[in-house]
Amino acid sequence: MDIISNGLGHPGSSRDNMPEPRKRDDWLALAPDLSIGGEASIEELTFSSSMLSDISTSLWEDGYLSLPPLFDPSELASVRDAIFALFEQDIPPVYIYLFDQPWWLFARLGPLLRHFVGENFGVLPNLWAWHLNREGARGWPPHRDCDAMTVFGEGEDAVLMSLSLWLPLTDADESNGCMYIVPQSRYEANSASQKADLMDARSLPAKAGSVLGWPQDVYHWGGSYTSAAKNPRVSLSLEFQNRAFDPLADPLMDMGKLPPFEIRRSLIQDQFAKYRHIDPNLGAGK
8 A cells, every 4th residue: 555645644654544633732732833723914915917817818728827936935834844743743744734824825815816716715625735755655646626617608707616726835846746737728629528638738847835726627636756856745735616606515614714623623534535536545534
């Protein structure tokens, strides 16, 4: 059994070796630079109208967005280092979402999210984190985040139902498992069969603090960590939905009011069963 394909813990651990129940203070002791249930003071990043227009063109034409580094390295370092600390305790990196700071990173992208999924967008209860650091470790295989159509209309009239964002906390390239995506234009011709030719995929190397995103019906996957890698690939993902549509999953959360500790823990534990259709080797979670 491949115990490291998704960076689920120390290389000597089993995927079923999830953390024993810990109290809030125990988690804070593991990551003293982070908070749980802290008071947020989010300073949203600035996106000019021309920037949003250019990003929109890329999303509608290619089926994805790829933005250069947007965050200060110090913002990333505390979250990245906490994932390293979880790794040393054989704890899957997705437990980073017990803390406020990963959520707050995505919250700073508010103008971008509102532009694509509406002023009152919701946060889907679908989240994950990766820590690839050994040869043979890999991201998830080719898949779509939603099998239903998520883009309605064309051009300026297009409406996006849901959007996935992927945030690397370390540099990601072809040697350590960067993302790959099949551009929308490459499989629209096969829309009747809903199939994509994976040979048409593009690699998306991304510096730490960059932002990648795609409509949820676009095929994508994570690459493999190779002997040529210079650093681990540590990354976060979170999914968002336009509230004009019926919820794709419950609960649809408010980025301005994060769930309390116990709800976050339950939400994280639910992810293992939720994503087992992508990776059957995921443990049960505890």
